[in-house]
Amino acid sequence: MIDDSAGVAERVAQARKLKGWSQPRLAMETQISVALIRAVEQGRRPATPAFASACSKALRVSVAELLGQPFAPTTAEDREMHASIALLRTEVAAWDMPAPEIEARPMAKLSEDVLASRRLRRDAASPKLAAALPPLLIEARALVHRSTGHVREQVCALLAELYYNARSLAHKLGYQDLAALAIDRMTWAAGESGDPLWIAAAQFHRATLLTNGGDWKTAQAYLERCRAQIENQLGVGDEPTLIAWGGLHLQSGLAAARAGQREMADIHLAEATATADRIGHDRDQILVFGPTNVGIWSVALAVEAMDSAEAIRRAKNLHIPSDTPRSRSGHHQIDLARAYQLQGNRALVMDSLMAGRLLAPSMVRYHPMVHETIRVLAREDARRTDSIRGFAAWCGVTL
Structure with missing residues (x-):
């Protein structure tokens, strides 16, 4: 675990000085203004994901290291979650081994538990997901190696789901190397399943790796290529193709926004909006x-x-309807907190963070942008009110 007594500001400044760079030199290498670099290093502005990834690429330091991930667990429940990571690492490494000693249930029985793990992921129930994932992955791997034909394709779809869940858990806890490996395994399983939506989901998260790493140009080119593969199917208007098309446009919008291409981000958002209107409802699959x-x-x-x-x-x-996955509605509250902080409305920042905490506590506790938000909020408020101190302590942030 990384000591979280320092924030991104201190880590960027330290990495910059170790390379012998001035703030203007870092600004030149990252295409970020000197004023923004100075504001982040002085703790007056939170480091955004775009800022962290650009500095990571320029300074040759991982984004996770700059963000201070993985954060140390703050509760016994958190420690159990972190302990599951070792089991997941071993299982993800054993992806192509047959596991003859494992007794696997029929696919129908396994499928019920895999779908239950999907609900845990979408509800941001990370502790329960951490406990459920390792044995399910082992069982699904064993069954894949004992199946053929259409049954094997169905089991591979289940395995893609489980690797997706592993990626989500590892990402939330800050184990980005494991998250990347899980996406690689998810890509393999999706391809073996032949399911176009699983293939699109794998492409979506592969692009996330590129975007988070600051390679926005490559991310956009890759997503353009992925959409080209399904563009000629849009006229049919089947839901899976529309979902894939719209989802890939959203990911392109994120890459464009982080690259500072606001107009392009809005173009991708408009395409996703039009596609969502064609579907007319939110599909939870x-x-x-x-x-x-x-x-x-x-x-x-x-x-x-x-x-x-x-x-x-x-x-x-x-x-946002009440049946929206908590992982989505909770993340929305984090985004709102960031927006209110940019606007200087500290009271509403805390309101949004508290709302996110109620919806998805483990996700909020470990989200690096929450840590950044609360650090800057504390620096802005010389009194460090009880609500700020209490929230920081709950997140494990040392002020």
Whole structure:
């Protein structure tokens, strides 16, 4: 675990000085303004994902290291989650081994538990997901090696789901190397399943790796290639193809927003919005996509573009149904907190963080942008009110 007594500001400054770079030199290498670098290093502005990934690429330091991930567990429940990572590492490494000693249930029985793990992921129930995943992965791997034909394809789809869940858990806890490996395994299983939505989901998360690493140009080119593979199927209007098309446009919008291409981000958002309108509802299967999810993304993209006024305007026009996955509605509250912080409305920052905590506590506790938000909030408030101190302690942030 990495000591979280220092924030991104201190880590960027330290890495910059170790390379012998001045702030203007870092600005030149990252295409970030000197003023913003100075503000982040002085703790007056939170480091955004785009800032962290650009500095990571320039300074040759991993994004996870700059963010201080993985964060140390703060509760016994958290320690159990972190302990599951070793089991997941071993299982992900054993992906192509037959496991003859494992007794695997029929696919129908296994499928019920795999779908239950999907619900845990979408509800951001990370502790329960951490406990359920390792044995399910072992059993699914064993069954894949004993199956043939269409049955094997179905089991591979289940395995893609489980690797997706492993990626989600590892990402939330800050084990980004394991998250990347899980995406690689997910890509393999999706291809073996032949399911176009699983293939699109794997492409979506592969692009996430490129975007988070600051290689926005490659991410956009890759997503363009992925969409070209299904573009000629759009006329048919079948839901899986529309979901894949719209989801890949959302990911392109994120890459464009982080690259500072606001107009291009809005073009991708408009295409995703039109696609969601064609579907007319939110489909809760594999790739969550529909009007509500696109609305949540629209707020997030405005925040990534540092346009707090637009983010808050979009949020006011957004209704999030109560049955929306908690992982999505919780993340929306994190985005709102970031928007309110950009606007200087500290009271609403805390309101949004508390709302996110109620929806998805483990996700909020470990989200690096929450840590950044609370650090800057504490620096802005010389009194460090009880609510700020208490929230920081709950997250494991040392002020």
